[in-house]
Amino acid sequence: MIQSLLIANRGEIACRVIRTARRLGIRTVAVYSDADAQALHVQMADEAVHIGPAPARESYLIGEKIIAAAQATGAEAIHPGYGFLSENAAFAQAVADAGLVWVGPKPSSITAMGLKDAAKKLMAAAGVPVTPGYMGENQDPAHLAEEAGKIGYPVLIKAVAGGGGKGMRLVENPADFVDSLASCQREAASSFGNDHVLIEKYILSPRHIEVQVFGDTQGNVVHLFERDCSLQRRHQKVIEEAPAPGMDAATRAELCAAAVRAAKAVDYVGAGTIEFIADGSEGLRADRIWFMEMNTRLQVEHPVTEEITGVDLVEWQLRVASGEPIPLQQDELAIDGWAMEARLYAEDPAKGFLPSIGTLEVFDLGETEGGRIDTGVYEGAEVSPFYDPMIAKLIAHGESRDEARERLSDMIEDSAVWPVKTNAAFLIQALAHPDFAAGTVDTGLIGRDGEAMAVEPLPSDEALSDAADSLVPVAESFGFRLNAPARRTAKFLLDGEPIEIALTGEGSEEPVTGVLIAEGGMVWELTPWRKDGSHGGHGGDGAILAPMPGKVIAVEVAAGDTVTKGQKLLTLEAMKMEHTLTAPFDGTVAELNAVAGAQVQVDALLARIEAKED
Known part of the structure; x- marks a missing residue:
């Protein structure tokens, strides 16, 4: 068994790996950027190594720094987690070349499944059903538009090197194809360094079904059943579950067998996920489920599989990377x-x-x-x-x-x-x-x-009243007046916005200047109404502020333009995603400070919309 492990990642997955390693008696090494000096994974690890500035491209994405950290600390192995370098075949090979154990699949398996177009061709040859689409080398926009027309709208444009919902666009009609293609290619180039795309037929009642597979160095491959990840926003998973609702035993058997064939086709070792798209218009049927891609790493949603099987997938990763066989055979695995x-x-x-x-x-x-x-x-x-x-x-x-x-x-x-x-x-x-x-x-x-x-949502009336009472002195809790109603309302600020709240009349002996209301997963701050009648706001009505540091990559309007509520004004690239900023109401672009290509800081005034007069 591996005795010391460096985790080439951050956040919850780094903490997750450290917990299992600690249980197995394995010494752990964390790496961290300037932004993560006080991070939880740094505090949990036995040792931690600083690897650079906050941007991932200057720290977590530099393989040489991570390998050097492993060598300097005497770590035997590197676990990549997910994201960052987890599906980088060159990094996996560099780890092996440095004499370290790579806790993941062979570099050749990562390469085989790394590009969606090549992976689909390989899967088709292995007898795994694939969705219809275009996977050719010709990336000329006119040619891609022609292929999309042949496939039939709606279509999905997908970065061949993509993942995690990035570099993907749904196009419902030909008029939107060129703009969607350009946006997809920009995001793909920024996120993956590769702007090549493929085009797939978009399934009208799609369900995202994936199968957890696991292989070892002895040639064994098992599946740990399926997950349903259909609840998505902009192709990013929101809620995942296992098993998939509506999956009968026969369909499960055929689907999981196809997933095992897919893994064996690339001589897979370690944890991986075969992702399928299903046409759910007539329920889940084996002949209406097609291969989409393989993720050659542990998935964010792996805990639901662990919960229904009782398996610690990280422990399996570490054991298989140490040369041990898969701990359980297929007939020993069941859904609970x-x-x-x-x-x-x-x-x-x-x-x-x-x-x-x-x-x-x-x-x-x-x-x-x-x-x-x-x-x-x-x-x-x-x-x-x-x-x-x-x-x-x-x-x-x-x-x-x-x-x-x-x-x-x-x-x-x-x-x-x-x-x-x-x-x-x-x-x-x-x-x-x-x-x-x-x-x-x-x-x-x-x-x-x-x-x-x-x-x-707003807090319940009861929660508002209870909170308001703590802000009001007992002496002021009622405006004592002959024949006055038993309750009265008063003005407060809820997250800086004015609100009328009914008081119970109890008040507080020691009123506070602000109170938090926690209810239904939300938290609001309630504060007294300021006597000048002012209230909070960020930049004033119509101000379009940068929500975070980022880069302006597109400006869709000019000063003086008339805009309608919800109209796209500009696109900001931040936190590895494109974010569209829109007009808050009908009006005119009274001020425009955004320039394509410019870096902006949080709360920078990018534009100001002047409301349309009635």
């Missing part, structure tokens, strides 16, 4: 109950899911029976603009799907994060959606109904 995982992101659904950064002054995640929390942050930690905004994964297990779903919802409702915004309330709404509750969700659900799920 149901598991669901929700990704808690530092983002603001009410503002187009823009990432939220800052200090986690409150970070309290609820726990319940059958629950598990994987996180890489703690109360007082900083959420920086340099990395993915996921701050925790909440996982629930139950005997049935309904039990797992209800437990997960309870966990999220009990969470409290402030002042950083999260998608907690959005997750609760998603879990409660009738289609999700019925297990009939497809990947388009959030696109159809997500706007309603993203509406920021």
Whole structure:
């Protein structure tokens, strides 16, 4: 067994690997950037090595620094986690060439599955069904548009080197193809250094089904059943579950057998995931499920598989990397109950899911029976603009799907994060959606109904009144007046916005200047109304501010233009994603400071919209 391990990653996956390594008696080494000097994974590891500035391209993505850190600390092996260098064949080979153990698949397997077009050709040859599409070398926009027309709209444009929802665009009609292609290629070049794309037929009732596979150096390959990751926003997974709802035994057997064939076709070693797309319009059928891609690493959603199988996949990774066979054979693996995982992101659904950064002054995640929390942050930690905004994964297990779903919802409702915004309330709404509750969700659900799920709720009247009472002195809790009603209202500020709240009349002997209200996964700050009548705001009505440091990559309007509510104004690239900023209401572009290519800081005034006069 490996005795010392360097984790070439950060955040919750680094912490996750450290927990298992510690249980196995393995010494751990963390690496960290300037932004992560106080990070949880650094505190948990036995030793930590600084590898560079905050941007990932100057630290976590420099393989030479990571290998040097392993050699300097005497680590025998490197675990890449997911993301960063986890699917970089050249880095995997460099690790082996340095005399270190790579906790992952062979570099040749990563290469074989690394480009989506080549992988599909390989899978077709191995008898694995693949979706129809164009995977050719000709990347001329006119030719790609012609191929899209042959396939038939809607189509998906996908970066051949892509993953994690990046470098992917849905195009529903020919008029949008060229702009979508350009945006996809920009994001692909920025994220993966490769702007080549493929085109796939878009399935109208798509479900994302994936199979966990595992291979060892003795040639054994097993599957650990399927997961359903159909609840997605912009092709990024939101809630995952195992097993897949509506999956019968015969379809499961055929699907999982195809996944094993896929893994064997590339002589796979370690943990991997075969991703399929299913046409769910007539339920799950083996002849309506096609290969999409293989992720040659551990997946973010691996805990749901662990919960239903009782297997520690990281332990399996470490044992197989040490030369041991897979601990269990196929007939020893079985499904026990149901598991669901929700990704808690530092983002603001009410503002187009823009990432939220800052200090986690409150970070309290609820726990319940059958629950598990994987996180890489703690109360007082900083959420920086340099990395993915996921701050925790909440996982629930139950005997049935309904039990797992209800437990997960309870966990999220009990969470409290402030002042950083999260998608907690959005997750609760998603879990409660009738289609999700019925297990009939497809990947388009959030696109159809997500706007309603993203509406920021208000605290209950009871919670507001209780909080307001703590801000009001007893002497002022009632305006004593003959024949006055038993209750009266007063003005307060809820997250800086004015609100009228009914008082109970109790008041407080020692009133405070602000109180937090935590309810339904949300946290609000209630403060007294300022006597001048002013209230908080960020830049004033119509101000379009940079939500975080980033680069302006496109400006769609000019000063003086007339715009309508929701119209695209500009695109900002930050936190490895493109973020569209839109007009808050109908009006005119009164001021425009954004220039394509410019780097901007958080809260920089990019534009100002003057409201249209009635």
